[in-house]
Amino acid sequence: MRISQRLRLALTAGVVAVVSILAGSPAYAAVGSAARDDLPAFNGSVYAMAFRGGTVYVGGNFTAVTTHGRRVDRSRLAAFDARTGRLLDWAPAADRTVRALAATDDSVYAAGDFGTIAGRERDAVARLDARSGAVGDFAHEVDGHPRALAVAHGRLYLGGDFTAVDGVARTRLAAFRLGDGELDEDWAPTADATVFALATAGSRVYLAGSFHRTNDVSSTRRLTAVDAVSGALDRAFRPQPTAVVYAVAADADGVYAGLGGLGGRAQAWTSTGRPRWSRTFDGDVQAVGVLNGTAYVGGHFDRACTSADVDKFGDCTEDSRSRVKLAAIDADGDLTGWAPQANGIQGVRAITVNRALGAIAVGGDFTTIGGDSHHRIAAFD
Numbered sequence: 001m002r003i004s005q006r007l008r009l010a011l012t013a014g015v016v017a018v019v020s021i022l023a024g025s026p027a028y029a030a031v032g033s034a035a036r037d038d039l040p041a042f043n044g045s046v047y048a049m050a051f052r053g054g055t056v057y058v059g060g061n062f063t064a065v066t067t068h069g070r071r072v073d074r075s076r077l078a079a080f081d082a083r084t085g086r087l088l089d090w091a092p093a094a095d096r097t098v099r100a101l102a103a104t105d106d107s108v109y110a111a112g113d114f115g116t117i118a119g120r121e122r123d124a125v126a127r128l129d130a131r132s133g134a135v136g137d138f139a140h141e142v143d144g145h146p147r148a149l150a151v152a153h154g155r156l157y158l159g160g161d162f163t164a165v166d167g168v169a170r171t172r173l174a175a176f177r178l179g180d181g182e183l184d185e186d187w188a189p190t191a192d193a194t195v196f197a198l199a200t201a202g203s204r205v206y207l208a209g210s211f212h213r214t215n216d217v218s219s220t221r222r223l224t225a226v227d228a229v230s231g232a233l234d235r236a237f238r239p240q241p242t243a244v245v246y247a248v249a250a251d252a253d254g255v256y257a258g259l260g261g262l263g264g265r266a267q268a269w270t271s272t273g274r275p276r277w278s279r280t281f282d283g284d285v286q287a288v289g290v291l292n293g294t295a296y297v298g299g300h301f302d303r304a305c306t307s308a309d310v311d312k313f314g315d316c317t318e319d320s321r322s323r324v325k326l327a328a329i330d331a332d333g334d335l336t337g338w339a340p341q342a343n344g345i346q347g348v349r350a351i352t353v354n355r356a357l358g359a360i361a362v363g364g365d366f367t368t369i370g371g372d373s374h375h376r377i378a379a380f381d
Contacts, residue, residue: 031291031328031360031380033340034370038085040067040078041375046363049352049377050101050108052130056082056361057090057108058377059098066375077110077117077133082379092118092133102149102156104178106130109138109156111146125158127181138181140166152200153228154178155187159195159207173207173231189215189231201250201271203228204237208248208257223248223257239273246286247351249295253331256295258285263310266297266329277333280305281323282315289351289360293331296338296360298348300325304335325366340380342366357381 044062051057058078065074067087075093080086099112108128110117117126120135124146127138144162151157155175158165165174165183171190176183191211199206204225207214214220215233222245225234243261250256254276259265264284268276283301290296304323305316321335325347328338342348342364349364359381369378 031294031296031338031358033338033380035340035372035374035378035380036085037372037374039374039377039379040065040080040085040087041373042074042078042377044376045097045346045349045365046376047097047099047112047349048101048110049350049361049363050103051082051352051354051361052103052105052108054082055079055088055090055130057101057103057130058363059094059101059110059112060363060376061097062376076112076114077128079133090131090133092128092135099147100149102151103130104151107136109149109151111149111158111160113145136181138176140176140183144172147194147196148198150198150200150205151178152205155184155228157187157198157200157205159191159198159209161194172209172211173226175231187229187231189226189233192216196244196246197248199248199250199255200228201252201255204234204250206248206250206255208245210244223255225255237269237271237273239267239269239275241267246284246299247288247297249288249290251290251293253293256288256290258288258297258299260284260286262312263305263314263316264299264301266295266327268295268329268333277329278308279327279329279333279335280308280310280316281327282310282320283347287348287351287362287364289353291353291355291358291360294336294338295329296326296351296353297329298326298342298351298362298364300345300347301327325364326362340369340378341371342374342378343368 042062046060048059079088079090094114096113102109124142127136143164147160175187192213193211195209197208212221214224225237247258254270264281281301282303285299287298303320306319309317325342328336344366346365361379
């Protein structure tokens, strides 16, 4: 589908693959399928995006950005003005991939594979000044690989595949106090395999990944909830998804997830874990964001199946609809007409939303949307 119009974008604070939506938000029109055409172009994968006021922060494995025909060095971290698309001077270079970002009023937190940022040693997690990009005093040793961040309840939550923080046992989950930056001694839930994504809503932190046990409790697999303060398992939420969960989001109506497995699925549950709807695709769903009751999903799928059946290759066995790397599902579980049609193999890795302005942004490995050039980031409203 060709792009037919330019879009405006103004985004506020948020976290890629981590979405917290409050009840009572005003109604908005549906997000359009066209992407604005004045954003910077990135020369490598985008894994994370976070919004703070009128600034969009981007993390990934890129080394340069092209804006208005000019190539500018940006090593795995960058920022641009959400209203004008202008690339900003914020450029705290990381030496390896940035996989997660989270923004607060004055800081941007980054997590990933890096060992240094802006020439200062930071082991896989760092705090950056949101305006200048200066590296903060926040410094910890992580024994393993972080994959996800979320901010709520005065804490920075960290998920991934690690076993210790600062020499203290932390099994794939940890939290830090925002006030002093120290490891939270009380929040120490555990998972027996990788945590790929986190989301917060109310008093819960939702955990998504490939694990089968949370807090060493059996049959608490792939998608669970723990208390945001104590880390205790919330046994009232036990949806039991059938395949690895790569992405999770939450709003007042429940929880939404992107699954892998044979083919791929987007699924939604109530806050008590009761199934609401499920949609099947011909490839993994690895990003999800929810805006005004509609779930926007991304991944490396090309088709949305009209039934749950797929063959041994993960292809739809019955009728299907073209939804290349991006799709949307309404509150009733029906596929909407939203079909921007991205390209690439890996496609979309991250989706985040701006609830206040009814906009979403996506990042990944695509280079076109609707046949027009959009290198690894795009925005819709």
